[in-house]
Amino acid sequence: APRIIAVANQKGGVGKTTTAINLGTALAAVGEQVLIIDLDPQGNASTGLGIGRECRECSVYEVMLGEATLAQAVQPSLVPGLFVLPSSVELSGADLELAGLPRRSYRLRDVLHDALDDPRTAYSYILVDCPPALSLLTINALTAADSVLVPLQCEFFALEGLSQLLRTVEMVRDTLNPVLDIQGVVLTMFDSRNNLSDQVALDVRSFLGNKVYETVIPRNVRVSEAPSYGKPVLIYDMQCAGSRAYMKLAGEILRQERPA
Amino acid sequence: APRIIAVANQKGGVGKTTTAINLGTALAAVGEQVLIIDLDPQGNASTGLGIGRECRECSVYEVMLGEATLAQAVQPSLVPGLFVLPSSVELSGADLELAGLPRRSYRLRDVLHDALDDPRTAYSYILVDCPPALSLLTINALTAADSVLVPLQCEFFALEGLSQLLRTVEMVRDTLNPVLDIQGVVLTMFDSRNNLSDQVALDVRSFLGNKVYETVIPRNVRVSEAPSYGKPVLIYDMQCAGSRAYMKLAGEILRQERPA
Numbered sequence: 001a002p003r004i005i006a007v008a009n010q011k012g013g014v015g016k017t018t019t020a021i022n023l024g025t026a027l028a029a030v031g032e033q034v035l036i037i038d039l040d041p042q043g044n045a046s047t048g049l050g051i052g053r054e055c056r057e058c059s060v061y062e063v064m065l066g067e068a069t070l071a072q073a074v075q076p077s078l079v080p081g082l083f084v085l086p087s088s089v090e091l092s093g094a095d096l097e098l099a100g101l102p103r104r105s106y107r108l109r110d111v112l113h114d115a116l117d118d119p120r121t122a123y124s125y126i127l128v129d130c131p132p133a134l135s136l137l138t139i140n141a142l143t144a145a146d147s148v149l150v151p152l153q154c155e156f157f158a159l160e161g162l163s164q165l166l167r168t169v170e171m172v173r174d175t176l177n178p179v180l181d182i183q184g185v186v187l188t189m190f191d192s193r194n195n196l197s198d199q200v201a202l203d204v205r206s207f208l209g210n211k212v213y214e215t216v217i218p219r220n221v222r223v224s225e226a227p228s229y230g231k232p233v234l235i236y237d238m239q240c241a242g243s244r245a246y247m248k249l250a251g252e253i254l255r256q257e258r259p260a
Numbered sequence: 261a262p263r264i265i266a267v268a269n270q271k272g273g274v275g276k277t278t279t280a281i282n283l284g285t286a287l288a289a290v291g292e293q294v295l296i297i298d299l300d301p302q303g304n305a306s307t308g309l310g311i312g313r314e315c316r317e318c319s320v321y322e323v324m325l326g327e328a329t330l331a332q333a334v335q336p337s338l339v340p341g342l343f344v345l346p347s348s349v350e351l352s353g354a355d356l357e358l359a360g361l362p363r364r365s366y367r368l369r370d371v372l373h374d375a376l377d378d379p380r381t382a383y384s385y386i387l388v389d390c391p392p393a394l395s396l397l398t399i400n401a402l403t404a405a406d407s408v409l410v411p412l413q414c415e416f417f418a419l420e421g422l423s424q425l426l427r428t429v430e431m432v433r434d435t436l437n438p439v440l441d442i443q444g445v446v447l448t449m450f451d452s453r454n455n456l457s458d459q460v461a462l463d464v465r466s467f468l469g470n471k472v473y474e475t476v477i478p479r480n481v482r483v484s485e486a487p488s489y490g491k492p493v494l495i496y497d498m499q500c501a502g503s504r505a506y507m508k509l510a511g512e513i514l515r516q517e518r519p520a
């Protein structure tokens with residue numbers, strides 16, 4: 001069965017989408033079969049993987065409402081071994097719409113568990129890109145997931161939100177999904193020129209210890225240029241510091257999975 | 261009557277909170293009476309203005325549910341002439357809770373219009389810091405506001421979300437608040453060293469013309485250091501590029517208000 005990882009943090013702009021796209025690409029590059037689910041109404045992960053707005057007729061919205069199957073909505077991306085369940089603008093109404101449905105927190109979990117019984121869907125990793133809120137959509141991702149990957153921007157406001165996120169993960173583990181664990185925290189947009197980054201990194205490591213990956217993603221303009229070409233930075237500029245960091249992160253995650 | 265401005269953009273991490281705090285401080289510095297309403301469950305605006313988590317017993321949450329009045333919940337900040345209606349963690353459940361209440365989209369508007377009839381509340385500007393979502397909380401802010409100030413990070417993903425935001429503003433104007441207008445778009449975290457910033461700035465100005473302020477807020481590490489001291493950057497480092505930019509922005513906004 002695939003490892004399902006929710007990429008979540010209610011703080012906005014911390015690198016959730018960038019991490020889902022580029023970690024997914026790095027895992028596919030080393031031979032894993034990866035599905036990225038874009039659960040954010042903004043649809044940035046779909047765009048960053050080259051899926052135009054006009055190609056999102058069938059999205060995760062229809063799948064969660066039971067109007068389409070996973071197999072019908074999943075599309076291949078430009079990266080071999082990497083597939084996308086795209087977002088759609090309809091998702092922005094989903095929180096209120098799902099609120100009135102039965103099993104409202106389990107909609108994504110039920111879909112994935114039904115589909116994954118089918119031998120044809122042979123993913124080894126599923127990454128779920130979450131919106132910047134502890135909303136019903138994010139709760140759905142946490143309920144469906146085996147673990148949470150937390151991108152953490154090396155800034156003060158981002159640090160402030162961490163304990164609220166960890167409390168939510170605990171609440172979901174206690175009430176909805178007993179296996180939910182922290183996959184790890186990855187420091188993003190680290191700028192070695194400013195003390196704030198160092199300070200935040202020190203604080204987080206002393207607070208969470210080895211839950212924080214050794215790999216740190218540097219602030220690197222090539223990373224933010226890549227989405228305007230509809231490509232992951234690993235395809236846009238394989239040699240840049242951002243690409244190398246995401247490859248290293250993929251290595252750390254793969255080593256986590258293998259029993260010692 | 262005060263000018264009520266919603267500081268909104270569903271894209272995360274674009275500088276909404278930083279703009280609300282520092283524009284508010286700059287307006288207070290030139291003698292305006294300013295109220296900042298922290299409508300984001302993360303509570304970054306409250307923290308950035310020095311209001312500790314333990315001082316948020318009475319917040320905008322109680323006020324919107326009718327359990328406290330505006331006057332009871334508003335606190336002075338460290339800046340003369342600048343007041344804060346703080347956020348609280350309870351707000352993260354507000355979207356689902358408000359959904360079942362009468363006049364769910366008008367809760368904030370009704371509170372402000374009741375309170376502002378009282379001559380003792382003599383604010384000239386009210387800035388509402390919104391969460392990164394087109395949720396019921398943000399709809400409440402757009403319904404209560406005279407106009408929307410849109411901080412726009414000079415990045416590709418931020419540009420992508422702009423048309424979705426403008427469609428939402430139009431929807432609110434047509435159904436909930438006929439006076440709602442665009443106050444303006446302010447470019448944030450502009451990095452003159454990289455082409456992406458220039459490219460996004462050109463795109464936005466050609467798309468929105470003079471709705472885009474001349475003042476551009478530069479990426480400036482002092483801006484991101486200030487919140488860890490619980491101070492606006494105008495207090496933390498008055499001379500830095502970020503402070504000067506927010507003072508200039510306040511000037512542009514004040515000139516907008518005066519008829520030619």
Ligand SMILES: Nc1ncnc2c1ncn2[C@@H]1O[C@H](COP(=O)(O)OP(=O)(O)OP(=O)(O)O)[C@@H](O)[C@H]1O
Nearest residue numbers: 012013014015016017018132219220223224272415
């Ligand atoms: N390592 C990096 N170096 C430079 N820019 C980066 C880096 N990582 C992300 N960015 C840029 O920072 C912005 C925020 O990143 P991203 O959109 O991935 O965050 P997010 O957490 O998904 O945001 P949201 O909360 O809106 O979903 C984007 O414009 C992205 O291109």
Ligand SMILES: Nc1ncnc2c1ncn2[C@@H]1O[C@H](COP(=O)(O)OP(=O)(O)OP(=O)(O)O)[C@@H](O)[C@H]1O
Nearest residue numbers: 012155272273274275276277278392479480483484
């Ligand atoms: N001009 C600037 N220069 C440098 N850093 C900045 C600037 N403006 C904001 N920041 C930093 O960027 C991060 C994002 O800004 P901020 O939190 O204000 O955005 P936001 O839109 O309110 O985020 P959210 O969507 O989570 O509410 C913060 O850590 C902030 O300190």
Ligand SMILES: [Mg+2]
Nearest residue numbers: 016017040044
């Ligand atoms: Mg995102």
Ligand SMILES: [Mg+2]
Nearest residue numbers: 276277300304
């Ligand atoms: Mg904010």
